[in-house]
Amino acid sequence: MKLYDFTRAPSPRRVRIFAAEKGLSIPSEQVDILSGKARTPEFLAINPAGGVPVLQLDDGSYLAESDAIALYLERLKPEPNLLGRDPREQATILMWERRIELNLYIRVLQAFQHGHPLAAARIKKQIKDYAEFQRDAIVEQLAWTNQQLAGREFVAGPRFTIADITAMVTIDFGRQVEVLKLDPAHRELARWYDAVSSRSSASA
Amino acid sequence: MKLYDFTRAPSPRRVRIFAAEKGLSIPSEQVDILSGKARTPEFLAINPAGGVPVLQLDDGSYLAESDAIALYLERLKPEPNLLGRDPREQATILMWERRIELNLYIRVLQAFQHGHPLAAARIKKQIKDYAEFQRDAIVEQLAWTNQQLAGREFVAGPRFTIADITAMVTIDFGRQVEVLKLDPAHRELARWYDAVSSRSSASA
Numbered sequence: 001m002k003l004y005d006f007t008r009a010p011s012p013r014r015v016r017i018f019a020a021e022k023g024l025s026i027p028s029e030q031v032d033i034l035s036g037k038a039r040t041p042e043f044l045a046i047n048p049a050g051g052v053p054v055l056q057l058d059d060g061s062y063l064a065e066s067d068a069i070a071l072y073l074e075r076l077k078p079e080p081n082l083l084g085r086d087p088r089e090q091a092t093i094l095m096w097e098r099r100i101e102l103n104l105y106i107r108v109l110q111a112f113q114h115g116h117p118l119a120a121a122r123i124k125k126q127i128k129d130y131a132e133f134q135r136d137a138i139v140e141q142l143a144w145t146n147q148q149l150a151g152r153e154f155v156a157g158p159r160f161t162i163a164d165i166t167a168m169v170t171i172d173f174g175r176q177v178e179v180l181k182l183d184p185a186h187r188e189l190a191r192w193y194d195a196v197s198s199r200s201s202a203s204a
Numbered sequence: 205m206k207l208y209d210f211t212r213a214p215s216p217r218r219v220r221i222f223a224a225e226k227g228l229s230i231p232s233e234q235v236d237i238l239s240g241k242a243r244t245p246e247f248l249a250i251n252p253a254g255g256v257p258v259l260q261l262d263d264g265s266y267l268a269e270s271d272a273i274a275l276y277l278e279r280l281k282p283e284p285n286l287l288g289r290d291p292r293e294q295a296t297i298l299m300w301e302r303r304i305e306l307n308l309y310i311r312v313l314q315a316f317q318h319g320h321p322l323a324a325a326r327i328k329k330q331i332k333d334y335a336e337f338q339r340d341a342i343v344e345q346l347a348w349t350n351q352q353l354a355g356r357e358f359v360a361g362p363r364f365t366i367a368d369i370t371a372m373v374t375i376d377f378g379r380q381v382e383v384l385k386l387d388p389a390h391r392e393l394a395r396w397y398d399a400v401s402s403r404s405s406a407s408a
Contacts, residue, residue: 048351049303063299067298068296068299069295071291072291072292072294075294087276087279088261090276091276094275095268098269098272102310127331127337129329129331130318130333130337144252
């Protein structure tokens with residue numbers, strides 16, 4: 001297998017952390033999305049939607065989208081389990097991952113895309129009002145996430161799952177591109193963030 | 205089980221079609237999201253993120269997010285299979301569902317939220333430029349989807365899956381709220397759309 005990766009982007013980091021938690025070491029190739037390398041005809045033959053991560057499988061075929069790659073890796077190496085064991089737990093973890101993704105991750109990406117100078121060349125038109133709208137929504141969503149973490153060790157329940165990976169990647173990327181700050185008053189979020197950030201997978 | 209539903213909204217329709225394909229008949233209760241009924245304290249106790257669909261399980265607990273509910277129903281009633289049989293097929297279907305969702309479904313929802321009078325009261329501020337930006341992107345994404353359907357019977361490959369449900373719901377909702385039109389020149393998309401729309405589940 002080979003992972004088409006870009007170290008500075010959040011979506012491939014979801015896959016790198018997932019693989020690290022599994023103890024999987026996957027050779028990778030950097031694709032500089034900032035200079036358009038994920039949109040060349042050669043790369044569109046690998047992933048017609050453009051972008052990374054893409055996992056090349058051992059038969060030479062390609063799998064894109066971080067959640068799809070994570071699912072494949074979970075089946076390939078079931079332990080440690082990150083997507084749930086029984087139907088109820090699988091659905092609950094997916095529910096939390098979707099909540100984090102739709103309410104926080106996508107907002108962070110859009111606040112970056114529409115507000116950050118680094119993203120200006122990769123989008124037809126930056127709408128600064130929209131970046132501001134999403135920054136405000138992110139503040140609310142972080143407060144909501146803090147509330148939800150009360151009495152709950154990890155995002156989806158008592159153990160570390162893919163939902164924690166998505167949430168940590170969201171927060172780290174959001175801080176890096178300055179579209180969010182962690183509020184020290186959010187004690188539950190800070191406690192959770194310290195715990196997930198101190199795992200060895202966090203450096204992936 | 206009971207489904208908290210709102211007939212006019214796209215997200216619960218994804219679940220209704222999924223259940224119909226499975227031959228599952230789930231009693232439902234309407235939650236009028238347009239009048240704020242999915243944001244009352246009573247409903248936030250059911251789904252702290254607000255919104256529908258929510259599935260109440262037989263033990264009284266609740267499961268939100270359409271993908272999570274679909275996964276639970278797939279485990280409950282594995283046939284007809286809609287999420288893939290082996291790891292490779294499961295990951296491929298998820299890849300396509302994510303492409304449709306991120307590149308088309310979310311854009312349609314945002315074009316609606318930021319551009320449609322019906323959505324004005326449910327959002328802090330409508331940014332009309334952003335609705336326009338997304339409408340333009342939707343035109344491009346429909347052309348891309350049309351290309352991808354060449355030589356492919358359904359969105360994720362040779363059989364009907366959850367990716368087709370998400371794509372059909374996206375197009376129907378987009379047409380209903382007038383943020384997209386199907387272009388007759390998109391022959392592959394038209395052929396696929398006719399096929400999925402003529403299934404009995406489409407009326408769910």
